[in-house]
Amino acid sequence: MSDVRADDTASDLEVEALRGRAGSGSLAILLAWRARERPHHWFLSVEEDLGFSFAELAASAQSMAQALRAAGVGRGRRVLVRVGNDERFLPAITAVWLVRGAAVPMHPAASMNDVTRVVASMDVAAVIADPDDEPAHRVDVPVIDVPRLAHGPVTDGSDQLDVPSDVQGDAPALILLTSGSTGLPKGVVLTHDNAWSNLRATVSAFRSDTEPARLPSDEKPPNLLANPLSHTAGIVRLLFALYVGRSLVLMRKFDPVVAQRIIETRGIDNLTINPSMLRMLLDGLPRGVTLGKVRYVSSGTAPLTPALREEFEDRFNVPVLQAYGQTEAFGGIAIESVRDVLEGRRRPGSVGKPLPGVELRLLDSAGRQVEPGMSGEIAVRSASATSGYVADDSPQVVEDGWLRTGDLGRLDEEGYLYITGRLKNVIICGGFNVSPDEVEAALEEDPNVVEAVVISVPDERLGELPVAVIMGSGDPESVRESAATRLAPYKRPRSVIVVDDFPRVPNGKIDRAAVRRDALARLGLAEAVQ
Numbered sequence: 001m002s003d004v005r006a007d008d009t010a011s012d013l014e015v016e017a018l019r020g021r022a023g024s025g026s027l028a029i030l031l032a033w034r035a036r037e038r039p040h041h042w043f044l045s046v047e048e049d050l051g052f053s054f055a056e057l058a059a060s061a062q063s064m065a066q067a068l069r070a071a072g073v074g075r076g077r078r079v080l081v082r083v084g085n086d087e088r089f090l091p092a093i094t095a096v097w098l099v100r101g102a103a104v105p106m107h108p109a110a111s112m113n114d115v116t117r118v119v120a121s122m123d124v125a126a127v128i129a130d131p132d133d134e135p136a137h138r139v140d141v142p143v144i145d146v147p148r149l150a151h152g153p154v155t156d157g158s159d160q161l162d163v164p165s166d167v168q169g170d171a172p173a174l175i176l177l178t179s180g181s182t183g184l185p186k187g188v189v190l191t192h193d194n195a196w197s198n199l200r201a202t203v204s205a206f207r208s209d210t211e212p213a214r215l216p217s218d219e220k221p222p223n224l225l226a227n228p229l230s231h232t233a234g235i236v237r238l239l240f241a242l243y244v245g246r247s248l249v250l251m252r253k254f255d256p257v258v259a260q261r262i263i264e265t266r267g268i269d270n271l272t273i274n275p276s277m278l279r280m281l282l283d284g285l286p287r288g289v290t291l292g293k294v295r296y297v298s299s300g301t302a303p304l305t306p307a308l309r310e311e312f313e314d315r316f317n318v319p320v321l322q323a324y325g326q327t328e329a330f331g332g333i334a335i336e337s338v339r340d341v342l343e344g345r346r347r348p349g350s351v352g353k354p355l356p357g358v359e360l361r362l363l364d365s366a367g368r369q370v371e372p373g374m375s376g377e378i379a380v381r382s383a384s385a386t387s388g389y390v391a392d393d394s395p396q397v398v399e400d401g402w403l404r405t406g407d408l409g410r411l412d413e414e415g416y417l418y419i420t421g422r423l424k425n426v427i428i429c430g431g432f433n434v435s436p437d438e439v440e441a442a443l444e445e446d447p448n449v450v451e452a453v454v455i456s457v458p459d460e461r462l463g464e465l466p467v468a469v470i471m472g473s474g475d476p477e478s479v480r481e482s483a484a485t486r487l488a489p490y491k492r493p494r495s496v497i498v499v500d501d502f503p504r505v506p507n508g509k510i511d512r513a514a515v516r517r518d519a520l521a522r523l524g525l526a527e528a529v530q
Helices: 012-021 029-037 054-070 089-098 112-121 192-204 232-244 256-266 275-284 306-316 338-342 436-443 476-484 512-522
Strands: 042-046 078-082 102-105 124-129 143-145 172-177 187-191 223-225 248-250 270-273 296-299 320-326 331-335 359-363 376-381 402-411 417-422 427-429 432-434 449-459 463-472 496-499
Touching (some): 029 054, 029 232, 042 054, 054 089, 054 124, 054 143, 089 124, 172 192, 187 192, 192 232, 223 256, 232 248, 232 331, 275 306, 359 402, 436 463, 436 476
Parallel strands (some): 078 124, 124 143, 223 248, 270 296, 463 496
Antiparallel strands (some): 359 376, 427 432, 449 463
16 A cells, blocks of 8 residues: 555646645645645555545545535535545545535434434535435435445546635634534534644644645555544544645544554554543453554543553553543644653643643633632633534633633643543532542542443532442442542542443443433432433
């Protein structure tokens, strides 16, 4: 899977003209540029299949764009993209940009109810989906059927994309659905400029030159992409790979055995996954199995407990970098430095410093900035941050250029960020604030606890009580007693429920709303759920 013909490369003038446009305007320029630079170079492989070239992907994007135009989709219209982690996703979103529209990615496992509500509430003009996607075909908008791509030479020039030059940077490019598992999904509006800013900031964490680079002449190992492409982390990594010219191996769904085999056979040298995937690698791989040439792992999208991080590092002898981000900020906000972690310089509990171009403030309940070392709500200002949600009646998320994240944290004197909890998840027990993240971390220090979720249950006297739901082999009372040694009395779970497994949303994160519903039912409090 490498460059195979000397005539793959277009003239330097043509390639440089397209490269010069990468950084502003339509994001479609990324695939157009790569398809002109080296059309037969493989870019994207699905697990252990043969890789698809830039030319094949660009030709597919051209075909989908023609179908969208035929369906009457044009400037500013929204298109629901319901394809999974395979070769169709990049051409699909590129096709939407070619017709000057905005892509609304949705995981294909999302229910018929979700499809109906999103199409109606977000004024979706068309859907791109698999021919066998039944929910997609039951809505009253045009559906563009896209079967899996077949390999073959592109000889008709259809890989030469005509990227519109009249797309402004502030035009919506993506509308990302928040991962809430109850209520109507909110659509986070992200513009082309938001994405370009994010790409430059991400590159700056690794090198001083943030301009998009030409494809390297020497073959580098691909990156492994295990996050769903319908979620922020997956899309950001896909665009980043295009921007820096690094090939990708996509996983349809994370499986630890398949992941380890890909790591070995493809020479993967780094991983970007979430804590649930860390846990799956620990539980799913026999002891003695290594992660090959992987030098470090980046963990994001959910809190990483110290116990899980320590267990993973001890088992695989690979450091785990913490990262912090949010869909509304288009991904990364802060990340630990690769160099610092590899050289043994680490701030325990910190998620690192803000990415270049990202400003942070910690605010109290009155919106006033707190002093270093004090906890407050994290507010972010960056060129990557959203301007708001699709629905007009959605709450304002940006005030005077500052995005209120709803997360709690603190900054030390040197600017390192520590996440301390979630504002909306705080349990108020007898007037005291209890952070579920803190209690979960304390519970997972118990070797008999694999994973823990802390929920609130109503209480007439104290308002709310913390209750723990755990996976593991521990006796409930012994787990409570163990956690009690690490927590103040008001933070201690009042009861512990043991389950075999947790329900999860498509990106592997625990479906906390479902956990809470089940726990309340077990406690005989199901009728208290609103």
